[in-house]
Amino acid sequence: MRLTLALLACTAAAPALAQERFPATLAGHASLPAFSMVVPPADAPRDLWVSGKFTGKARNEVPMSVEGDVGPAYGGHKTGISLPFIGQPVQGMSGLAMNRDQDGSWFALTDNGFGSKANSPDAMLFFHRMQPDFATGRVARLETVFLRDPDRKVPFRIANEATDSRYLTGADFDPESIQAHGDEIWIGDEFGPFVLRVARDGRVLSVHQTMLDGTPLAGPDTPGTVVPAQAGVDFQAQRSGGYEGMALQPGTGLLWAMLEKPLLGADGQPEGRFLRVMTFDTAAGDWTGDSFRFRLSDGATAIGDFNFIDETRALVIERDNGEGNAALACAEGATDQGACYPQPARVKNVVLVDTANRDDEGFIRRIGHVDLLDIADPDGKAPEGMATDGRFTFPFFTIENVARVDDTHILVANDNNLPFSGGREIGKAADSEFILLSVPELLAAR
Known part of the structure; x- marks a missing residue:
């Protein structure tokens, strides 16, 4: 695989941030209601039949309280x-x-549950097959596959260690990126960060620790990291800063695993306004040793997803930490924030990159982007009340899904962090929205 990467490498013809902004038009909208639940498998421990019991300061056993x-x-x-x-x-x-399933449905991943190891021991881990229907505006959940470790492949103690079924929970991993390759599912985790190889039925087949420049990469939630731990010395990945995006390169079987946030240097501070990208050879089951860099634009703090559209070009979601329409931003110094957004969304982009075009420091070339806060809606595809003057916005805190649909369209979806995010409407939990965007100029750009 090193030969393949060497053939792809070239010197940059333009600065890493030289790019063009392309238009985006809303071609379809579908949503899965925020309050969508799934029943645990019959053999799951009874503890997992009620989730979110540990999201407060003390255990809470009273449902919906x-x-x-x-x-x-x-x-x-x-x-x-x-x-x-x-x-x-x-x-x-x-x-x-x-890659979609044979029936055209999308493999979609649910994350660790409620945001941290500490509050998610009763949140089960699973992936789905989803099918958005842009004619009806609904998203069908065709299948849910629960992750489990019956063969004891996980190299550390899991929350359900003593059970027969050994279902994984948000206290074990934070799955944030997914790829279907052959008959297997590959998942990128944020806690380790780890890469998981999983069977289609949810069985863990192997777990791979991250290696960067020949050294294991750890975070504050990696098993083995203990308090007191010095940031940048005992761990380098930021909390919730593991593999938010993990792209599968066509024709090579390489996973390009991108960290969500910058690594920490020896001084405990971010090493720069860029994210590390490491390549993993699925055939060999090991890291290639190659690594690259993705430079964040001004205002962006993290990425949300990463997917190839051909052999070398790929889409990356970059975002800030804002949530909500900037038109409803709170006035500076406002004490009453009940009807406004104190941190509205400002940077939510889908960036097209060329992984074969890198400069001498390994920065991947940014070709161009579309702005998810400025989407044209000339045909009225947005649901009632979601567009203003023919413009549609996608102002969510975490937008974590992007993939190519065809030569002119991409699919984008949000992570709604239930029940802790709004974004679309003040006082209402965000739905899981799937939007179909017409972006022919972006997808044709070189």
Whole structure:
């Protein structure tokens, strides 16, 4: 695979951030309601039949007793949906596979549950086959596959270690990126960060620790990292900074695993405004030793997904930490934030990159982007109330799904962080929205 990468490499003809902005037109909209639940498997421990019991300061066994909110930094708006849940929430679409199933459905991934290891030990891990229908505006969940470790491939103690079924939970991994390759599913995790090889029935086949420049890469939640731990010395990956995007390169079997946030240097500070990208050979089951860099644009703090559209070009979602329409931004110094967004969305882009075009420092060339906060809707495809003056926005905190549909269209979807994110409407939990975008100029750009 090194030969393949060597043939792809070339010196950059333009700076890493030289790029063009392309138009995007809304071609379809479909959504999965925020309050969408799935029943655990019959052999799951009874503890997993009620989820979200540990999201507060103390255990809460009373279903639907505490309403979720977006947090004080985002105005403290309530979301109208209460924890704990009876069943498991489908929420948190955190990755789309490049390759679809035979029936055309999309492999989509749910993340660790409620945001951290500590609050998600009763949140089961699973992936789905989803089918958005842009004629009806609905998203069908065709299948849900629960992750489990019956063969004890996970190299550390899991939350359900002593059970026969050994279902994985959000206390074990934070799955954020997914690819379907042959008869197997490959999943990128944020906690390790690890790469998981999984059978179609959800059985873990192998777990691979990240290697960068010949050294294991760890984060504050990696098993073996103990307090006190020095940032940048004992761990380099930021919390929730693992593999948010993991692209499968056509024809090579290489996974290009991109970290969500910059690595930490020896001083404990981010090493720069760029993200590391490492390549993993699925045939060999090992890292190639090659690594590259993706430079974030001004205002962007993280990425949300990463998928190839051909042998060398790929799409990357980059975003800030904002949520909500900037037209409803709170006035500076406002003390009453009940009807406004104190941190509205400002940077939500789908970037086209050329992985074969890199400069001397390994920065991947950015070709161009579309702005998800400025989408044309001339045909009225947006649901009522979601477009203003023929313009549609996608102002969610975490937009974590992008994939090529055909030569002119891409699919984009959000992670709604149920029940902790709004974005579309103040006081209401965000649905899982799937949008079809017509972007022929972007997909044709070189």
